[in-house]
Amino acid sequence: xxxxxxxxxxxxxxxxxxxxxxxxxxxxxxxxxxxxxxxxxxxxxxxxxxxxxxxxxxxxxxxxxxxxxxxxxxxxxxxxxxxxxxxxxxxxxxxxxxxxxxxxxxxxxxxxxxxxxxxxxxxxxxxxxxxxxxxxxxxxxxxxxxxxxxx
Amino acid sequence: xxxxxxxxxxxxxxxxxxxxxxxxxxxxxxxxxxxxxxxxxxxxxxxxxxxxxxxxxxxxxxxxxxxxxxxxxxxxxxxxxxx
Numbered sequence: 001x002x003x004x005x006x007x008x009x010x011x012x013x014x015x016x017x018x019x020x021x022x023x024x025x026x027x028x029x030x031x032x033x034x035x036x037x038x039x040x041x042x043x044x045x046x047x048x049x050x051x052x053x054x055x056x057x058x059x060x061x062x063x064x065x066x067x068x069x070x071x072x073x074x075x076x077x078x079x080x081x082x083x084x085x086x087x088x089x090x091x092x093x094x095x096x097x098x099x100x101x102x103x104x105x106x107x108x109x110x111x112x113x114x115x116x117x118x119x120x121x122x123x124x125x126x127x128x129x130x131x132x133x134x135x136x137x138x139x140x141x142x143x144x145x146x147x148x149x150x151x
Numbered sequence: 152x153x154x155x156x157x158x159x160x161x162x163x164x165x166x167x168x169x170x171x172x173x174x175x176x177x178x179x180x181x182x183x184x185x186x187x188x189x190x191x192x193x194x195x196x197x198x199x200x201x202x203x204x205x206x207x208x209x210x211x212x213x214x215x216x217x218x219x220x221x222x223x224x225x226x227x228x229x230x231x232x233x234x
Contacts, residue, residue, distance in 0.1 A: 009185050075182035077195050 010069045011078060017061045021054045094133065101129050155196040156220045162191050164209045164216065180204040 029050035033043050104126050165171040173187040180201065189195035190205075197205065206213045 009183060012185070075186050076198055076201060077182065077186040077189060080195075 010065050013065050021057050025050050025054050155193050157196045157217055158193055159217045179208050
């Protein structure tokens with residue numbers, strides 16, 4: 001039985017590349033953007049640069065992988081892995097977003113109190129994030145409700 | 152990934168099927184070789200559909216390919232219920 005493997009398949013290597021580039025690029029982007037007083041344009045430029053760098057690296061790596069590895073179509077195990085990863089990462093995202101939302105709200109409350117009740121605090125990001133969370137929860141419950149229907 | 156409770160005889164069945172390779176089996180049932188590797192190592196439980204396809208390739212009943220190690224004492228058979 002000749003079953004010697006030559007390593008992880010295309011999808012596994014692609015995933016590993018995405019993991020490494022995300023772990024290296026975006027913390028660097030955060031570090032660079034937090035150094036000194038950056039205005040919004042500079043922040044946008046740094047973030048855009050980070051995104052473009054990751055895209056370019058991913059394209060190059062995918063080309064190299066495609067030349068040297070057989071890419072097989074998604075099967076049920078790939079879909080199962082993707083679903084599980086998506087579920088866990090979604091939970092992490094929701095937790096982080098709620099934490100940031102609470103911090104923003106508390107900060108806004110402190111600033112409002114410091115200004116004697118008058119408010120010059122821009123609350124639209126808060127509404128935007130909160131609205132997005134509500135929408136995602138509605139989608140989740142709707143999909144679950146449909147799944148429970150057997151008729 | 153932790154091991155599943157579903158074990159299998161796929162490696163043995165492949166050997167007796169003219170030493171069929173994992174890639175050949177994967178191609179026949181439409182999955183990747185890595186999936187066959189994961190199933191053989193009991194790292195992944197295939198769907199019922201996939202399990203039936205594997206059994207069909209070897210021309211044997213499903214229970215000749217897969218077995219379930221049920222340590223859950225809450226699960227009783229009908230026989231145990233009637234005793």
